[in-house]
Amino acid sequence: MTDNKQSAGPYESATEPVETDVHKKIKAAFTAFDDESNEKVDVREIGTIIYSLGCFPTQADLHDIIAEVEEDHTGFVPLDKFLPVMTKVLLEHKFPPIPEDLLLQAFEVLDKEKKGYLEPEELTKYMTQEGELFIQEEMDEMLTALADHEKNRVYYKDLICQLTVDPDM
Structure with a gap:
């Protein structure tokens, strides 16, 4: 009898450390700009955070990311919205730096x-x-x-x- 969880296990464990490292990297960059330590940053800092993570989107792409992660047009971006979007960007190697x-x-x-x-x-x-x-x-x-x-x-x-x-x- 095959247990589906066991067959998925090796795949999950192989990707978990990558995601954990990526999450740590994103959280560290985000936290550097979280002046009030409330897991939110000013939307104007998002570009700098993204650049510090080695991604260089165009201004249009940056505006798209901000539109996706900004909290109800408040001018702030919460970590819980930024983390999954930025994780996907990093894991898919979107917006690589210029050589x-x-x-x-x-x-x-x-x-x-x-x-x-x-x-x-x-x-x-x-x-x-x-x-x-x-x-x-x-x-x-x-x-x-x-x-x-x-x-x-x-x-x-x-x-x-x-x-x-x-x-x-």
């Missing part, structure tokens, strides 16, 4: 003088006027985290190391 060499080429095109850095004003101009636009608030947050404030420069090779994710992690 490091392509990212470097893009920065080198912007760095016409081959200095190895961009000035914050230059980067802000490109990021707020070209392609998928960043708003000034997003640029301010990014520059606070990424610019060398003593020299007033953004060293893009350092930036690329922070933006790219080891796929084996």
Whole structure:
């Protein structure tokens, strides 16, 4: 006599650790932005959380995710809605990061003088006027985290190391 639970057991145990690791990773990223420790984050932080998990959706895809997880247009996203959606995104490898060499080429095109850095004003101009636009608030947050404030420069090779994710992690 065959027990269905036993035949499903090996499959479940094989996927459980992956889901557990994925859930831990998502929860850690989410918790970093859960300022009130109430398992909710401001909807404006969702993009940053998703990027920190190594996923780089387009703005349209990001809006779709937010529409799916936002709590009744309150401006907040609860962990219990975000976790299953983000788990699926990570397990299906949706929105993979741009390869490091392509990212470097893009920065080198912007760095016409081959200095190895961009000035914050230059980067802000490109990021707020070209392609998928960043708003000034997003640029301010990014520059606070990424610019060398003593020299007033953004060293893009350092930036690329922070933006790219080891796929084996």
